[in-house]
Amino acid sequence: MTAYLVGIDNGSQSTKVTIYDEHGTVHARGRVPLRPNAMPEPGAVEHPDDDLWDSIGGAMRAALAVFEGRVEDIRGVGLCTIRFCRALLRADGTLAQPVLSWMDDRVSRPYEHADPDVRYVTTSSGYITARMTGRFRDTAANYQGVWPIDTDTWSWLPEPDVPREMLFELVNPGELLGTVTEDAAAHTGLPAGLPVFATANDKSVEALGSGLADDGTVLLSLGTYIAGMTTGARNVRDAEAFWSNFACRPGKYLYESHGIRRGMWTVSWLRDLLGEEDRLNEGAATVPAGSDGLVAVLDWLAPVEAPFRRGAFLGFDGRQGPFHLYRAVLEAIALTMHGNAEAMAAELNTKFERVLVSGGGAESAVLMQIIADVFNRPTRTANGGAGLGSALCAGVGLGLFGGFDEAIEAMVRPGTEFVPDPATHQLYRRLGAMYAELPSHTDPLFRWMASALD
Template identity: 60%
Template structure:
């Protein structure tokens, strides 16, 4: 009998649900976009209505409808959700107010009740766990930031001070379990909403980046994961929690006792690519449609004809300024008569790669580790152009893993371990993660990018003062 696992990947832009077999083969998928965030005032970014649950339920229904196997052979479902969200629930587990996005300024501040009926404070994974199982329990590995969590024990902190500092009482917090443990089972109501079998075990995973790393097969510090999503990050794994690191930070991993080391990232990373695509408007979309391709396909083909280095056009990706430098803006500099839209597009991709090469190099140096390959995941990994640029900028093989949703695969791996489909995380990864392809670097391009990176990393030192001045004038 073939056993199947469901992986739920509730991301920043959509929910993707995959049904995989025990060897990692994908047998069904469902994808439902999230609605645009509500931003009623500065600093407030909320998921509208009950959008997280609605998208999960709809994507599950689509995946189950696409599945031609026997639902009785599904062993479990792993739940992975967006990290750094905050959900406030009534005593019965319903939403007391909209879920706060990771981009909402309030999630970085101590909790302050905004409604009189808030009984629980939890994460997006805690809320969705309750919708699926009816239980007030959550994965320990999705709590970093403004939470009273003890990073050494993966449990709620002892003493009063952590609760005073975060504005939460112990009685408002869910019980915690480790990744790869069962949170509960699908209720009759959740089964009716999702199509998942009633009684199916729901399994804890971790924060979405750690689950993505697991789904990409990261087991050794020598592998770097470059996650090309709305937020772009570089990651590797290890067995120790590193406090007070300078060039990276430590998060919980998707396996008990494992840790995820994460570089500084790019906010609105691949969003910047979408932004540029959309600027081209209806004519570009219509022309691509006539040719039977996407606008991205057209831009990638054009960018492939642009020399490495984009004829000197440099892009620094501060389209969403960091909190500690709110005056910053995105920068494109070095235009001349040679440059067209293909140069702009390629320069954005090169800016992403050069930024993350520097960030990953700083992390590796501080950890005292080397990197021998780069696994690329996320929407940006679908671009052959981007894969070649990553290989050339890093001077390392750029690898893609088979399958579309790395976080969904990682969630299914957790479910496989919890339900005994595989005896360990090592066994599950070995069975369910397969390299799809790799791109080797061209030395001449790597040498060119090494020289350009030295210029690229100096841009902010020259533009910061200019942006402070313009920010004071126009914001």
Template identity: 60%
Template sequence: MASSTRPRYVIGIDSGSQSAKVTVFDDRGRAMSEGRAALRPYLTPRPGAVEHPDDDLWTSIGEASRVALAGFPGDPADIAGVGLCSIRFCRALLNWDGLLARPVMSWMDERVGQPHADPGAAYVTTSSGYLAHRLTGAFRDTAANCAGIWPVDPETWQWSTDDAELAKFGVTRPMLFDLVMPGHVLGGITRRASAHTGIPAGVPVVATANDKAVEALGCGLRGPGTLLVSLGTYAAAMTAGSRPMPDARAFWTNYASEPGRHLYESNGVRRGMWTVSWYRDLLGEEVSGRARAAGLSPDAYLDAGAEQVPPGCDGLLAVLDWLAPADAPFRRGSLLGFDGRQGRFHIHRAILEALALTVQDASARMAAELGTEYREVIVSGGGSRSDLMMQIHADVHGLPARRAEASSGAAGLGAAICAAVGVGLCTDFDEAVDRMVRPGAVFVPDGARRAVYRRLGEVHREVRRHTDEIYRQTYGVLG
């Protein structure tokens, strides 16, 4: 570890699906200041196309970074490095100068699952590649954000050298950025990027991975006996892995935030915490006004009411297909089992329970295929701030559920850990995690509630078998 009499700081950039968050950390992982900027609503110019408007990813990083630097109590000259984390499964098409030729395609855009087919683009890259270029001027990207429709050798983490393989993806090698391993330097902040972000020119920008992997690092996920539940816009479960497993059925292999390491990730809910926010916003002033009168946020108000609702919500069951998967476009979300007893708090709890039950079922399938057992659950993302959500996860999984201390800022902390390693503040990832990650509160499962959720999980597991046919028929009528 590098030594100095002056304090040293690292910045974690988390460019997410709904906002950009920039946090300045000290070398112990303590947040010194942060800034956040909301992303604008997606553009949907035609069915299947979902785009970020204008240059929204870059604009939001600038806004968030300037706020973070304005609130930073230290000397900007003591900032040693920047870790860059961005949304995975996006696609950016660039001109020869590295600026956008088209709006960035969201991970929800159907084109990102297809071969590249735009002859007007000079470069094709990920969102992290594009943002790295804006920060450094270099045409480099992290290798660990190239999972999915990219011609990467899973053993070497580098581009395929087979021209025929590249052609399957609709690209040639000159169209692709050079790949850099996590924890390695992408380049230095340019003067133009410094003016945009407030980060001093020349500060090294360090490669991280994809957003889920960086979040896992920020939560301290290291061993196979731990399950990490990530409650974000996309909700899924992960555990640590040692090698690619391309033939797995219940999970897929993701690149981790450390060279040579992998994550096994279950299927998830494509609109996880989004559905919680959707319902809260749908209630509007009816809930917002009551929450203000009670001195609570709308989320806390709904949680407080839902805590009085028994497990199982008096028979109300939610199925969280508010965004249908590509292989079942007919699916829709469901709320089943109304009989007059249920109200707004029942619906809120039913959505929270459905998130936990869906993720638990997927993680159990993953464990069975891996032949492993989990000893604890770490919960991260915006949903982990809710004590009710944490207790539901403990009861549904039947395991102690630990909140990540970084909570909704775990991806930013993971990015900062990569930066600390990349600029030599820590000798390796193990040391960086030990220094910078701290555990949060632990929620212990309740036996009686666990028994209810075990039986309810069996019902929830089978519900789509009954609803799929109904939605196939309505899809045929209404689309």
């Protein structure tokens, strides 16, 4: 009898539900886009109404509607949601106010109790767990930043700055959160009593589902925020080139490099301006490496420490057209992330021998080849992601696998490999050295522009 596992991936732009078997084969998918964020005042960014729970219900029902297996053969659910959100709940587990997005200024500050209706303070995963199971339990691996958690022990600090009775019970990835309630069954279409298992923060779950398992591999996550990630056993504090996050394996850590804000968003923005993505990818493949001297500066969303920065294209001389613009952005992504990954590797005293790439950008053959040529390493697409990582956690929790390594071996399938071209790499090596110096030249210009336009 086939055992099926459900992976929930509630991301920043949509909720995706995928039903897998224990071999990693996809049997059904459902997706519901999230509604635009509400911004009721400067600095406030909220998920409107009950959008997260509504989208999970809609995506689950959509997946079940096309699922050809028996619903009673679904063995468990893995739950992954957006990291760095904050949910304020009433005593019954419903929202006292809309969920605060990771972009909301308030989540960068410790919680201040101002609303008497608030009984619990939790993450987005804690909130969805409460709605799904009726239990006030959450994964420890989705608490990072200002939460009162001991990152060595994965437990609450002895004297948290939030009253302990307002915090959820913590469990590790792969452990049981609870079972689907009758109300949640009516909302999602899942059977009541189905076990729901903890995962981690969305980047760590994505890393697990992509097959990241050793410190000789770097995973480039091509999302709205582009990051480079690797894994290890040390809780590295006060690093300069990366930060340590909880991994999706108990006791392990995910090291995350500096990244690109609005990374693949910039690619989508350019595509909307210039035309169809397939045509742009085909055209960009005909442009020589280096884009005939055109260089993109990718600060379409300025970093917090340098708010004056802006995005730019430099080096026009009349040879360039729309395909050059597109390739220049793809090259800037690869060059930026190579520099960030190398800085992380140096601080970790390791060397990356392989590159994995996840996210929608991995579907672009021209971008994959650029990454392989820039890194000068074999570069492979990751077929999984947070949905598969969620299902892996459910499989481990159910005992279908002897552990996370066995689950990866059973369910994660290798993607397409791209081999670097040595001559192209030499060109990119020279371009990368120039690219690393660009901010020292563009920062004074953008500072002057910001002051002139203020």
